[in-house]
Amino acid sequence: MRPSTLSIGDFSRATHLSVKALRYYHESGLLEPAEIDQHSGYRRYEVEQIPVAHIIRRFRDLDMPVEAVRAVLHAADPTERNELIGAHLRRLEDEYGRAQRAIASLRDLLEHPSTDLPVEHRSIPTTQVASVTADVRRADIGVWHQGALAELYATVAAQGLATTGLAGGQFGDGLFSGDGDTATMFLPVGAGFEPIGRLELSALPAVDLAVVAHVGEEDGIDRAYGALAAYVARHALALAGPIREFYPVNRHQTQDATYWRTEIGWPILATGQED
């Protein structure tokens, strides 16, 4: 008699999926054997499952998570399926674009390891701000940053208020314990701001900052950080609080990133003396 089902080894050879992977897909429910021998526990697959297995392998070759593969296979209609696939492809494209820009920045950093940029001292008084504070993982800061600023600008404008200073952010607050990353985006406002949703009205403490400006996209910003660190080292100044950044250009109004400006403020102890 000719068996109409395949052993796990035969199925592995027919699908180019390893036996280990097949067992894992069974365990995780992504691809269940057609039949399991009650006595021996041997898995048996049907030939009709081979095309499905090929599809799974293709997706896994793309590093699509097993959960996402299951979602695609269980998607109701082709539209939803294409949407899911498209989303994954967009993620890959994003990653690649980010990689290219970061590589350029890296070459720059490595080839000009110690660039001197003008450093300016700035005394910031206590400031009343509309703010958003959250624990954000470092990898997500870019996205969160954009969203929070957009919300601040929109809400302040919607309340008919004017901004009374530079938009900015503060990172690594240490207000909460633990190693979480507390980040705050803020927009200075006058009296009358009404906190809505996650937005708060708060007061930023006064600080003395050593400030370096960076122009252009965020990718090249490490050079500014490096220059600042070198300056601080030369003048033997310690870090006296969370880093504060300012964004003099409204990035939602000015789309061309070459005009963007980031001012990085490194809090220092007020000394008054500069050599």
Added chain:
Amino acid sequence: MRPSTLSIGDFSRATHLSVKALRYYHESGLLEPAEIDQHSGYRRYEVEQIPVAHIIRRFRDLDMPVEAVRAVLHAADPTERNELIGAHLRRLEDEYGRAQRAIASLRDLLEHPSTDLPVEHRSIPTTQVASVTADVRRADIGVWHQGALAELYATVAAQGLATTGLAGGQFGDGLFSGDGDTATMFLPVGAGFEPIGRLELSALPAVDLAVVAHVGEEDGIDRAYGALAAYVARHALALAGPIREFYPVNRHQTQDATYWRTEIGWPILATGQED
């Protein structure tokens, strides 16, 4: 007095690397603290280490392995460094290209889940071949496949011999125990072949095959596998050995992939009867 070193928390804020990551980099020797308090075990970093930490973060953002980052940082000269960075960028580019092609193939598979392609039965006698056999991980098969075939063509030609049949490969041999993937690439030759290096002279056993042809790049090949599986299922034929593939077109002479041809052979039990 102003401390000239930073605690791990301050250093974390200055570099945007998490405290956990910094401890891990210390443990793995990628970035060692400038000083460790003998009594308390507290780590102390110098401001001069900040630019280095930024560089490390950039590389890790690119998913470059910690080992590779260390290699780049310890590289003797900029040339070697650029070479290492370039290699990583090329890997990213390769992945992205592969992803794009695989996505196209996937859409095809999902939109035409059951394509009928002509299936042909073929009886292959025992064949004398020059061959390369190795345990190859599935992900590496593409590369290994190219190299092995090129070596076979070159060596056979160098010995002044003619090929006496179609080049091909055999996958999932099962000659060795375990779940390893045994793959063999072969080129039929007449008498007089001298095995050199990893090349062997061997005899492939006779088989009866159900064969489907696929034209073009390897990316669309899953459709052919699917059609073959459907055919085999309809005719209740079991898999009777490792999959064999044939490549009638020499891919090193014909660069245009649209002319490439892959014949997939699914071993079946010889029955002589076809309904």
Added chain:
DNA sequence: ACTGGACTCTCCCCTGGGGGGAGACAGCAC
């Protein structure tokens, strides 16, 4: 019917790059 070898089973530990948390010290301001 028996034997040997190939095949498969489950179970456990391992990878990389950290994240999350427990419990114990350390340092600093009041």
Added chain:
DNA sequence: GTGCTGTCTCCCCCCAGGGGAGAGTCCAGT
């Protein structure tokens, strides 16, 4: 002295399986 926060080490967790141990199964040959 008394909190509070920061930091230490140690342990378990993630994904997608890989590697191997030890035991049970299947099948072909005798």
